[in-house]
Amino acid sequence: MATLKSPGQKKRxxxxxxxxxxxxxxxxxxSIAYGFVKTQQLAWVKDHKEAQGTITELSHVEEEYRNRKGKKRYRDVYSLSYSFSVDGDRYSNTVEVSESLFVNSDEQQAITxxxxxxxxxxxxxxxxMIAEKASxxxxxxxxxxxxxxxxxxxxxxxxxxxxxVRESKHSLPEGFYTENTWxxxxxxxxxxxxxxxxxFFDIDKGRASKVQQLYQQGAALEEIIGASKANKLNRVxxxxxxxxxxDHNSDTIQVETDDRTYSVEFLNxxxxxxxxxxxxxxxxxxxxxNKEEKTRIKSALPALTLATLFVVPMFFITTPGINLVIGFIIVVKILPRILVRLWDPTITEKWALATA
Structure with a gap:
């Protein structure tokens, strides 16, 4: 049985x-553009001259960098320094080389x-240069x-x-609910x-696909709990x-007990x-x-407050890139929320035990 996808998963x-x-x-x-530039840079090789030089220094350093996830990584950098003479004039240079060339070279060794x-x-x-031309x-x-x-x-x-990529708010997607599970x-x-x-419990990100597959195959609750590797299982x-x-425009419900309040999340x-x-x-x-219909301003107030918290720093930040990111978040995420709340004010439903 093929795993059913939610609307959001299909969009993703x-x-x-x-x-x-x-x-x-x-x-x-x-690649084509880079090849064109590289060909221009190597044009002199077509009519090059040769000279015999001497390796003056070999260097190997470990260079630190960060990968796309921001984690610290290291790479080996090999360089070779040499000098040579043409018509009585002395020239020297340092270039980055491959590990194999580095290993097979020695200081004071002749080099073409x-x-x-x-x-x-x-x-x-x-x-x-031969390697450059070949690549x-x-x-x-x-x-x-x-x-x-x-x-x-x-x-x-x-x-x-x-x-x-957003989940459809008003659909009941097949494969993501039963009579008593969601x-x-x-x-x-x-x-x-x-x-x-x-x-209710969270699912380890690495186990989400497995849990989805088990759920749609009709696995028992205990099996799903075991497969999810949840950090914390809540049973209220x-x-x-x-x-x-x-709140009618939210995909969560708030459950309050004597000792704490839980936020229970749903797909839509x-x-x-x-x-x-x-x-x-x-x-x-x-x-x-109790049913409370909030005014438009009261409904939009949290989003307006959030927008203010984003806008104020823009007056003090002088880096255009950071301001661009902040502005993008405001326009794409916060502004639509403000407009939605103004157009469709929040309706809050509440069931509560009477207090003495």
Whole structure:
């Protein structure tokens, strides 16, 4: 049985395909452009001259860098220094070389140097230039530019996902709920009614696909709990609930007991409503129901406050790039929320035990 995808997962898959195609396209274009530039840089090799030089120094250093996840990494950098003479004038240079050339070289060893005809300052070891010429093809140039185009494509993927990948708010997607269980693949969260207990827990990101597969195959709750590797399993008896609160435009419900308040997450608002209907039927007798329709300004106030917190620093930050990122977040994430709250004010439903 094929694993069913949620609307958000389907959108993410489309974004992934688009980003992959863009990566291939820009890598091909960048390879051609890089090859053209490299060919121009190597034009002098066609009419080069040779001289015998001497290796003056070999150097090996460990260079620190950070990968795309920000983790510290190290790489070996090998360099070779040499000198040679042309018409009585002495020239010297230092170039980065391969590990094999470094290992097979010694200081004071003779080395063949290529230099530009009439311009000896443009020079490089023969073996380095042969390797440069050999790598100046579409495949070699693609390998050279791929780290940069991949980084750009990855940024584009996250950007498109940030803008477009959202779960449908009002659908009940097949494969993500039953009569008493609800799977949230967006937040990696699972909720279930187990007899008279509300069970909810987070799913380890690396186990999300496995849990989704097991769930859609009809696995028992205990098996799903074991497969999820949850950091914390919450089991709240319905009888212990003092208050249940839900905003109509949110995909979470707030459950309050004597000792704490829990936030229970769902894939979308429709699944939350589906779960809330079943939870409500089990709530203790004596709970009162209250419905509050907030004004437009009151509904939009949290988002307006958040926008203010983002806007104020922009007056003090002088880095255009940072201001651009902040502005992007405001326009893409916060502004739509403000408009939605103004257009569709929040309606809060609350079930609570009467207090003495």
């Amino acid at each position: 898959q489309v974004v992934r395909i688009i980003s992959g195609l863009i990566f291939l396209a820009i890598t091909a274009v960048a 140097v290529w230099y530009e005809n009439g311009y000896p300052s443009q020079n490089s070891p023969e073996q380095v 100046n093809n579409l495949a070699g140039n693609a390998i050279a530019v791929a780290p940069f185009t991949f980084g750009g494509s990855l940024f584009l993927y996250y950007l498109l996902s940030f803008i477009f 799977l949230d693949v967006d937040d990696n969260y699972f909720v279930a009614l187990d007899d008279a207990d509300l069970v 008896p319905i009888s212990a609930m003092k208050q249940v609160r839900s 608002q429709a699944l939350k409503a589906h779960a809330l209907e079943r939870i409500r039927a089990l709530l203790p007798e004596g709970m009162t129901y």
